[in-house]
Structure formats: C-alpha cells, structure tokens
Amino acid sequence: xxxxxxxxxxxxxxxxxxxxxxxxxxxxxxxxxxxxxxxxxxxxxxxxxxxxxxxxxxxxxxxxxxxxxxxxxxxxxxxxxxxxxxxxxxxxxxxxxxxxxxxxxxxxxxxxxxxxxxxxxxxxxxxxxxxxxxxxxxxxxxxxxxxxxxxxxxxxxxxxxxxxxxxxxxxxxxxxxxxxxxxxxxxxxxxxxxxx
Numbered sequence: 608x609x610x611x612x613x614x615x616x617x618x619x620x621x622x623x624x625x626x627x628x629x630x631x632x633x634x635x636x637x638x639x640x641x642x643x644x645x646x647x648x649x650x651x652x653x654x655x656x657x658x659x660x661x662x663x664x665x666x667x668x669x670x671x672x673x674x675x676x677x678x679x680x681x682x683x684x685x686x687x688x689x690x691x692x693x694x695x696x697x698x699x700x701x702x703x704x705x706x707x708x709x710x711x712x713x714x715x716x717x718x719x720x721x722x723x724x725x726x727x728x729x730x731x732x733x734x735x736x737x738x739x740x741x742x743x744x745x746x747x748x749x750x751x752x753x754x755x756x757x758x759x760x761x762x763x764x765x766x767x768x769x770x771x772x773x774x775x776x777x778x779x780x781x782x783x784x785x786x787x788x789x790x791x792x793x794x795x796x797x798x799x800x801x802x803x
Contacts, residue, residue: 616684616693620700623680627704627721630711631672632657639665645714649801653716655751658803670720677701677724685728695776698725702780706787717787719755722780726762730773733766749802752791759784 658666726734762777
C-alpha cells in the first residue's frame with residue numbers, strides 16, 4: 608500500500624522524534640566503561656561532555672551516532688520525495704527528540720550533533736560551512752559552547768545566501784539551540800565557561 612504524503616509525513620515526524628529521543632552518550636560511556644555523562648561535568652549527554660571524561664574515541668562515536676539519528680529521518684523524507692519544508696519539519700522533530708527525549712523523562716541534550724546530521728541531509732553546503740566555523744572557533748578559543756553558538760547563529764545567514772529554502776529550519780534551530788545554551792551564555796559572560 609502506498610502511503611499518502613500527509614500520513615507519511617506524520618510517520619516520519621514521529622519516527623524522527625523517537626530516534627532523536629535515543630541518547631547515545633550513556634550507552635557509549637557504558638561501552639567504554641566511563642561514568643554516565645549525565646552525572647559528570649556539565650551533566651549534558653553529548654559528545655563534548657563525553658570527551659571531557661573519556662577523550663576523543665568515545666566522543667567521536669557519540670557525535671557520529673547523535674548526528675546519524677538526525678540525518679537518517681531527513682534522508683528518508685528526501686528519498687520519499689517529500690518537500691523541503693516537510694524535510695525541515697522532520698529535522699526539527701529529530702532535534703526536539705534529543706532535547707526533550709521521551710525515553711529519558713524529557714531531560715536531554717542541546718541538539719548540536721543531531722542538528723548537524725539533519726543539516727547534512729537537508730542543506731549540506733550550509734551545514735559544512737557552519738561546521739567549518741565551529742572548528743575555527745574551537746581552534747582559537749577551545750570552548751565548545753562558544754563554537755556551537757557562533758556556528759548555529761551563523762546558520763540563518765549562510766542559508767539565506769546559499770540555500771534560502773532552508774532558512775526557516777536554520778532560524779528555528781538557532782532559536783532552539785541558543786535557548787538550550789542559556790546557562791552557557793551566562794557562564795561565558797562571566798568568564799566561567801569550561802574549555803576542552
């Protein structure tokens with residue numbers, strides 16, 4: 608049976624949210640015999656906090672898995688021939704799942720890696736330029752939160768110039784991720800934000 612576009616959209620949005628709700632940092636840390644990242648450092652279940660407790664290998668594994676759960680639902684929506692707007696909504700569902708995961712009492716991470724994966728599926732040029740900005744900021748200041756904030760805030764501007772049909776997605780992602788970094792913003796203003 609061929610599903611109609613509205614039914615397929617709802618199914619993909621639900622699948623994206625559920626995929627996003629799977630936090631990979633805790634099982635990766637268990638695999639590497641590391642402490643639960645939610646009880647260490649910043650308490651954030653993301654690649655940066657995993658790096659602080661276990662180094663690059665588990666951090667990169669966490670990054671790849673968190674990005675993959677954003678990339679796959681958007682790629683499926685694209686493969687199904689759904690519009691860019693629908694793909695953007697699917698991307699937002701995946702990122703929202705990571706931020707407020709149903710499997711972890713709605714206490715999740717900040718969504719940067721999941722947004723990276725979703726962005727690579729929907730707007731690869733914009734996303735790769737944002738990743739380059741992230742790497743430049745990390746190289747200069749060694750502060751992950753600062754790099755994430757600068758990169759995500761640059762997203763709407765870059766997408767408006769290069770892939771304008773994705774501007775609403777990057778605008779909403781910027782708002783969501785900046786809000787999730789509100790405590791980091793306070794620490795950055797006070798000069799207390801931890802580096803790598």
